[in-house]
Amino acid sequence: MIKLQRPWILGLGAASLVALGLSIIHLLNKEKAGFWPFLAILAIAGLAGATLTAQRAGEPVLIVNEGSRAHRTWQTAGWGIFAFFVVATPYLLDSFRVQQVNKSMYFAVAVLGVNLIIGYSGLISLGHGAFMGVGAFLSVILVEDYGFKLWQTLFVIIPLAFVIGLIVGIPALRIKGLYLALVTFALSYAFPTLLKIEGIDKRTGGDLGRNISLDKQVQPGRLKGLLGLNGLDAPAQEQIYKYWLMALVTGISFLLVRNIIKSRAGRAVIAIKENQIGAAVSGVPLTTYKVITFGISAVFASVGGWLYALLFSEANPNTFGPLLAISLLLALVLGGVYTLQGALVGSLLYVFLDDLRTRVTLTSVAGWRPSFFQIAEGSPLTQAVLGLVLILIAFFAPGGVVFIARKVRASLIRVIPTIPTADVVASAAVDSPMSEPEVATTH
Amino acid sequence: MILAGLVVLVVVAAIKTFTLPAEAGPGELSRYTADTWRSFIIGGLSEGAVLALIALGYSLVYGILRMINFAHGEVFMMGAFASYFVADRFSDNDFLSSSPAIAMIVILAVAIGVSVLVAILLERVCYRPLRNAPRLVPLITAIGASLFLQNTARGFFGPQARGYPQPDFLDGSWNLLSFDIARIDLVMIVVSIVLVAILDYFVSSTRTGRSMRAVALDADIAKLMGIDVDRVIVTTFAIGGVLAGVAGVMFAMRFEQISFTTGFRPGIAAFTAAVLGGIGSIRGAALGALLVGLLRSLGPALLVGFNIPSVFQLEDAITFLVLVFVLLYRPGGLLGSAAAEKL
Numbered sequence: 001m002i003k004l005q006r007p008w009i010l011g012l013g014a015a016s017l018v019a020l021g022l023s024i025i026h027l028l029n030k031e032k033a034g035f036w037p038f039l040a041i042l043a044i045a046g047l048a049g050a051t052l053t054a055q056r057a058g059e060p061v062l063i064v065n066e067g068s069r070a071h072r073t074w075q076t077a078g079w080g081i082f083a084f085f086v087v088a089t090p091y092l093l094d095s096f097r098v099q100q101v102n103k104s105m106y107f108a109v110a111v112l113g114v115n116l117i118i119g120y121s122g123l124i125s126l127g128h129g130a131f132m133g134v135g136a137f138l139s140v141i142l143v144e145d146y147g148f149k150l151w152q153t154l155f156v157i158i159p160l161a162f163v164i165g166l167i168v169g170i171p172a173l174r175i176k177g178l179y180l181a182l183v184t185f186a187l188s189y190a191f192p193t194l195l196k197i198e199g200i201d202k203r204t205g206g207d208l209g210r211n212i213s214l215d216k217q218v219q220p221g222r223l224k225g226l227l228g229l230n231g232l233d234a235p236a237q238e239q240i241y242k243y244w245l246m247a248l249v250t251g252i253s254f255l256l257v258r259n260i261i262k263s264r265a266g267r268a269v270i271a272i273k274e275n276q277i278g279a280a281v282s283g284v285p286l287t288t289y290k291v292i293t294f295g296i297s298a299v300f301a302s303v304g305g306w307l308y309a310l311l312f313s314e315a316n317p318n319t320f321g322p323l324l325a326i327s328l329l330l331a332l333v334l335g336g337v338y339t340l341q342g343a344l345v346g347s348l349l350y351v352f353l354d355d356l357r358t359r360v361t362l363t364s365v366a367g368w369r370p371s372f373f374q375i376a377e378g379s380p381l382t383q384a385v386l387g388l389v390l391i392l393i394a395f396f397a398p399g400g401v402v403f404i405a406r407k408v409r410a411s412l413i414r415v416i417p418t419i420p421t422a423d424v425v426a427s428a429a430v431d432s433p434m435s436e437p438e439v440a441t442t443h
Numbered sequence: 444m445i446l447a448g449l450v451v452l453v454v455v456a457a458i459k460t461f462t463l464p465a466e467a468g469p470g471e472l473s474r475y476t477a478d479t480w481r482s483f484i485i486g487g488l489s490e491g492a493v494l495a496l497i498a499l500g501y502s503l504v505y506g507i508l509r510m511i512n513f514a515h516g517e518v519f520m521m522g523a524f525a526s527y528f529v530a531d532r533f534s535d536n537d538f539l540s541s542s543p544a545i546a547m548i549v550i551l552a553v554a555i556g557v558s559v560l561v562a563i564l565l566e567r568v569c570y571r572p573l574r575n576a577p578r579l580v581p582l583i584t585a586i587g588a589s590l591f592l593q594n595t596a597r598g599f600f601g602p603q604a605r606g607y608p609q610p611d612f613l614d615g616s617w618n619l620l621s622f623d624i625a626r627i628d629l630v631m632i633v634v635s636i637v638l639v640a641i642l643d644y645f646v647s648s649t650r651t652g653r654s655m656r657a658v659a660l661d662a663d664i665a666k667l668m669g670i671d672v673d674r675v676i677v678t679t680f681a682i683g684g685v686l687a688g689v690a691g692v693m694f695a696m697r698f699e700q701i702s703f704t705t706g707f708r709p710g711i712a713a714f715t716a717a718v719l720g721g722i723g724s725i726r727g728a729a730l731g732a733l734l735v736g737l738l739r740s741l742g743p744a745l746l747v748g749f750n751i752p753s754v755f756q757l758e759d760a761i762t763f764l765v766l767v768f769v770l771l772y773r774p775g776g777l778l779g780s781a782a783a784e785k786l
Contacts, residue, residue, distance in 0.1 A: 178511050
C-alpha cells in the first residue's frame with residue numbers, strides 16, 4: 001500500500017534538504033558567505049514548515065508498507081543519494097575541507113566507542129581521550145622505532161587497547177555512575193602528564209610529541225588512478241587518498257558496532273543499562289559484560305587514535321588531555337546519545353562547528369567589541385561557544401540532531417512494518433541455536 | 444586498610460621530620476632534611492585547607508542534588524579573578540598596606556559576592572530546569588557551563604596570568620612551637636578550620652541546616668513537610684559560593700598569581716578530595732581534602748628513594764591511584780555512607 005497526500009509538503013521537505021546540503025558545501029568552500037547562510041536558514045525554515053504542516057494534519061504525508069515495491073524504491077533512492085555524497089564529497093571540496101572531513105572520521109570512530117559505553121551500557125566515561133592517545137602513540141612509536149608499517153600496528157594496538165580497557169573497566173564494576181565519570185576523567189587528566197614523565201618521554205617525545213618521518217607516512221599508492229587522483233595537486237591527492245582509507249575504517253567500525261549492539265551480548269548490555277537488577281535476575285552476567293564492553297569501546301577509541309596518527313602523522317601528549325575527552329562527549333551529545341548514526345553526524349557537526357568558531361570573530365557576530373574585552377580585534381571566538389552549544393543541546397535537543405531528524409522523518413513518512421507470519425516466528429525459534437523463547441520473540 | 448596506609452604515610456613523614464638531622468650528612472639515604480619534610484607537611488596542610496573549602500561546595504551540592512557541579516572550579520576562579528581587580532587597585536594606591544583590615548574585607552566581599560552570584564546563576568540557569576532529567580544531562584550542562592565560564596573569563600580578563608598582590612602582613616613567617624611557618628599558610632589553615640567548624644554547626648544545628656539535610660535525604664518528603672526545596676537548593680549553592688570565594692582569595696594570595704585556568708586543577712583535586720572523604724559528608728570532605736593535600740605534597744617525596752623517574756610530576760597520578768583504591772574498597776568514600784553509591 002502506498003498513500004501520498006499533499007505531495008507538495010514532501011517536495012518542500014526534499015527541496016529544503018537539498019538546499020541545506022548545497023549551502024553547507026558552499027559555506028565550507030567559500031571564505032565569503034554571500035547569500036548562502038540565508039538559503040540555509042530558509043531551508044531549515046522550509047523543513048520546519050513541512051514538519052509542522054504534516055503534524056497539524058495529524059497524518060504523515062507518505063505512508064508505505066515495509067518491503068513493498070514503493071518502499072524499496074524510496075530506500076534505494078535514499079541510499080543512492082547517500083552513496084553519491086560519500087563518493088563525491090572529497091572531489092567537491094578543496095583539500096583543506098577534505099582534511100576536516102577526515103578529522104571528523106577519526107573522531108567518529110572514537111565517538112562510536114564512547115557511545116557503546118555512555119549510550120548503550122549507561123556507564124559514564126570521560127576517559128576515552130586517553131585510549132585514543134594509546135592508539136595514536138603506539139602507532140607512531142611502532143612505526144618509528146620498531147619499523148612497523150602503519151597498518152601492521154593495528155594488530156598490536158587492538159589487543160593492547162582491549163587489555164587496557166579491561167583494566168580500566170575493572171574499577172567500573174565497583175565504582176558507579178558519576179564516580180566513574182570522575183575516575184575516568186582523572187585518567188584523561190593524568191594521561192598527558194604520564195606521557196611526559198622522564199624516561200617515557202624518550203618514546204613519546206615529551207612536550208613536543210613525535211612525528212612519523214616523511215618517508216614512513218602514508219602516501220597515495222597504487223590505487224591513485226582508480227581514485228581519480230592523477231592530475232590533482234599533492235595535498236589534494238594525499239587528503240583524498242586518506243579520505244578513502246579512513247572512510248573504509250569508519251564504515252567497518254560502524255557496521256561492527258551496529259552488529260555488536262544487535263547481537264545477544266549487545267542486547268544484554270542494553271538490558272543492564274535499563275535495569276541492572278532485572279538483567280541480573282534474567283541471567284545476564286553483569287561483571288563480564290560490563291568489563292568486556294569497556295574493553296571493546298577502548299578498542300574503538302584507540303582505532304580512532306590510530307586514524308589520528310594516519311591523518312596527521314604525529315602524536316602529542318597535550319592533544320589527548322581532558323579537553324579531548326570533553327569534545328568526544330560534545331560530539332556524541334550533538335549527534336545523539338544511544339543512536340548509531342549519532343556518532344557520525346555528531347563528529348561531522350562538531351568538527352565543522354569548531355572550525356566555524358575559529359573563523360568567526362566576535363566583532364563579526366556582535367558588530368562591536370566591548371572595550372573591556374581582552375581578546376584582540378580579529379581573533380576567533382573562544383571555546384565558550386562550545387560550552388554554550390553543550391548547554392543549549394541539553395535544553396532543547398537532549399536527543400541530539402539524529403533525534404530531531406527522526407522526528408521530522410516520522411512526521412513526513414510512515415513505514416508500516418510487516419507483521420511476521422506465525423510460521424516465520426516458529427521456525428526462527430526452532431532454528432535459533434539459543435532456543436530461549438524470550439530471545440526469539442522480543443527481537 | 445587504605446586509611447591505615449595513609450596514616451602510615453603521615454607517620455613516616457612525621458618521623459622523618461623529627462628524627463632526621465637538620466642538615467643531611469654525606470651518604471645520607473634520604474635527600475631531604477627535617478626542615479624540608481616539615482615544609483612538605485605544612486605545604487600539604489595549607490593546600491588541603493584550600494581544597495577543603497572547594498570540596499565542601501562539591502560535597503554539599505552532591506549531597507542534595509546527586510549531581511557533580513562540574514563548574515564549581517570556575518565559581519572559585521571567577522570570585523578570585525573579580526577580587527584581583529580590587530586587590531590590584533588597592534595594592535597600587537597602597538591602601539592594602541596602609542589599612543589592610545578594611546582592604547581585606549573589601550577584597551573578600553567582592554570575591555564572595557561574585558562567587559555566590561555565579562553559583563546561584565549556575566543553579567538557576569543550568570541545573571534547576573533539568574532537575575528531573577537523566578543524570579547524564581545535568582553533567583553535560585555542567586561541563587558546558589565550565590567551558591563557557593572558563594573561556595568567558597579568558598575573554599574578559601585575557602589569556603595571561605596576572606600577579607595577585609599579597610598584603611604585607613601575610614608576608615614572611617611566624618615562629619610557632621619552634622617551627623617557622625609561613626604566615627599565609629597558617630592563616631589558610633586556621634581560616635579553613637574555622638569555616639568548616641561553622642559549616643558543620645550550621646548544617647547540624649540550625650533550622651536551614653536541618654532542612655538541607657531533609658532535602659538531601661528525600662526531597663519529595665521534605666516538600667511535603669513544608670520545606671521550600673528550591674530555596675534550600677539555592678542556599679546550598681550560595682554556601683558553596685561563599686566558601687569558594689574565600690578559598691579563591693587565599694589561593695590567589697598564596698601563589699600570588701591568577702589566570703583563567705586557575706579553577707581547573709584545584710577544582711579536580713577538590714572533587715577528588717570530596718569523593719575520597721565521602722561525598723555528601725562535611726567532615727568527609729574536610730578529611731579528604733587534608734589527605735589529598737598531604738598526598739600531593741608528601742606522596743612524591745616519599746617515592747624519591749625508589750628510583751622512579753621524575754616523581755614530582757606524579758602527584759596527580761598518585762592521588763588518583765589512591766582514589767581508585769579507596770573507591771574499590773569503600774565505594775561511598777572514607778566517611779560516606781554505603782547509600783551514597785546508589786545513584
